[in-house]
Amino acid sequence: MDRIRITGGNKLNGTIPISGAKNAALPLMIAALLTDETLVLENVPRLADVAQLQRILGNHGVDITSVGKRAGDREYQGQTLHISAAHIIDTTAPYELVSRMRASFWVIAPLLARMHEARVSLPGGCAIGTRPVDLLIMALEKLGAEISIDAGYVVAKAPAGLRGATIDFPKVTVSGTHVALMAATLAKGTTVIANAACEPEVADVADCLNKMGARILGAGTPRIVIEGVEKLHCARHTVLPDRIEAGTYAMAVAMTGGDVQLSGARPELLEAALDVLKQAGAEISVNGDGIRVVRNGSGLRPVTVSTAPFPGFPTDLQAQLMALMVCAQGASEITETIFENRFMHVQELARFGARIKLDGETARIDGITRLRGAPVMATDLRASVSLVIAGLVAEGETTVNRVYHLDRGFERLEEKLKACGASIERIRE
Numbered sequence: 001m002d003r004i005r006i007t008g009g010n011k012l013n014g015t016i017p018i019s020g021a022k023n024a025a026l027p028l029m030i031a032a033l034l035t036d037e038t039l040v041l042e043n044v045p046r047l048a049d050v051a052q053l054q055r056i057l058g059n060h061g062v063d064i065t066s067v068g069k070r071a072g073d074r075e076y077q078g079q080t081l082h083i084s085a086a087h088i089i090d091t092t093a094p095y096e097l098v099s100r101m102r103a104s105f106w107v108i109a110p111l112l113a114r115m116h117e118a119r120v121s122l123p124g125g126c127a128i129g130t131r132p133v134d135l136l137i138m139a140l141e142k143l144g145a146e147i148s149i150d151a152g153y154v155v156a157k158a159p160a161g162l163r164g165a166t167i168d169f170p171k172v173t174v175s176g177t178h179v180a181l182m183a184a185t186l187a188k189g190t191t192v193i194a195n196a197a198c199e200p201e202v203a204d205v206a207d208c209l210n211k212m213g214a215r216i217l218g219a220g221t222p223r224i225v226i227e228g229v230e231k232l233h234c235a236r237h238t239v240l241p242d243r244i245e246a247g248t249y250a251m252a253v254a255m256t257g258g259d260v261q262l263s264g265a266r267p268e269l270l271e272a273a274l275d276v277l278k279q280a281g282a283e284i285s286v287n288g289d290g291i292r293v294v295r296n297g298s299g300l301r302p303v304t305v306s307t308a309p310f311p312g313f314p315t316d317l318q319a320q321l322m323a324l325m326v327c328a329q330g331a332s333e334i335t336e337t338i339f340e341n342r343f344m345h346v347q348e349l350a351r352f353g354a355r356i357k358l359d360g361e362t363a364r365i366d367g368i369t370r371l372r373g374a375p376v377m378a379t380d381l382r383a384s385v386s387l388v389i390a391g392l393v394a395e396g397e398t399t400v401n402r403v404y405h406l407d408r409g410f411e412r413l414e415e416k417l418k419a420c421g422a423s424i425e426r427i428r429e
């Protein structure tokens with residue numbers, strides 16, 4: 001298994017191109033199941049999760065081709081995928097495939113909407129909390145599906161097709177909103193999703209579905225209204241930039257000091273995180289090419305932050321912020337409100353010398369002046385990148401093991417950091 005070796009102490013200076021958002025690319029690829037015509041997706045990041053989803057879609061009979069390099073392509077430009085679900089030959093998503101990535105469970109929605117049946121294994125993915133699918137099932141039942149659980153599989157049927165309904169989520173759920181949205185596009189009549197997730201990736205998927213002929217209003221707000229249509233058609237869509245990747249590199253620069261342009265980042269997608277970084281002492285400015293992050297000399301100030309659904313501070317940046325606060329001058333508090341047990345990075349950060357105490361959902365971090373490099377183990381996607389951030393300032397050598405977590409969500413991480421002066425390399429095994 002590959003490892004990443006970092007020698008800490010270098011400032012970051014230069015430009016980091018921001019890739020397409022993983023959390024939009026995955027549901028967009030899944031949305032291609034809704035039509036027998038071809039969906040062309042541009043700016044799809046080259047990630048292990050995308051490759052895994054290609055395999056899962058392939059199992060349903062979907063053809064995916066990746067377009068080669070074109071004149072004028074930027075370095076690190078994402079891939080263009082042509083996705084054609086002209087013939088769905090299998091409506092079962094098997095355990096061996098779904099257990100590796102939670103989002104693949106979402107294929108249940110388009111399969112049910114278009115084929116009127118689906119049999120999908122209960123999901124796997126990052127081991128953060130219990131991450132149930134009860135609300136996804138509730139949404140599909142509201143739309144008229146009959147659901148049963150059989151030997152670890154969710155079996156969904158709607159012989160006469162889905163019917164529009166009001167779906168009122170008792171808590172904000174990104175997965176629930178994606179599933180309800182996709183299923184409702186082909187349901188008969190009107191669907192209202194109340195307390196919908198407002199994440200930009202939901203709005204991006206709705207935008208693409210509308211290009212495919214869906215009639216969706218209000219995506220990006222808590223109330224989404226969908227008028228079902230009979231059929232969706234071909235479309236071309238560009239995946240929006242990854243706000244979590246942008247926020248992660250912004251934190252890395254705040255940690256090491258330096259001056260980095262996050263090329264292609266969209267500030268309106270990560271205002272809460274940029275505000276926190278400013279409080280912590282980073283200078284953030286917005287220009288025509290994205291976001292510039294600068295920190296020179298001054299120490300980091302502690303912050304008090306709670307994660308929240310969009311537009312709040314994202315849970316997917318919680319671990320990275322914690323790594324940053326390990327070096328702040330004073331005590332910080334970070335409260336995780338979205339997922340239980342999303343603190344696996346705490347014990348690994350302790351290997352660098354970090355002083356963090358957990359009290360229920362809140363972590364109290366007493367800043368220290370120096371981190372020491374250490375061998376550490378990545379336990380989930382965002383936790384693992386927090387260890388990279390710590391390694392960038394830690395004295396001496398840090399080895400991050402189990403790098404496959406990073407490859408699931410960060411495109412060419414070590415190349416991007418190396419180009420800005422980090423001493424980082426991948427050890428292939």
Ligand code: UD1
Pocket residue numbers: 022023024026102103129130131132133134135136137171172173174175176197315316338339340
């Ligand atoms: C998505 C993101 C993930 C991010 C999360 C929150 C993708 C591929 N993943 O995950 O990176 O951290 O949003 O922004 O987009 N819940 C239930 N029942 C359900 C569904 C969810 O109780 O049926 C709970 C979850 O356990 C969690 C909360 O709702 O506590 C939010 O989960 P959700 O927003 O659905 O997260 P994901 O879509 O899985």
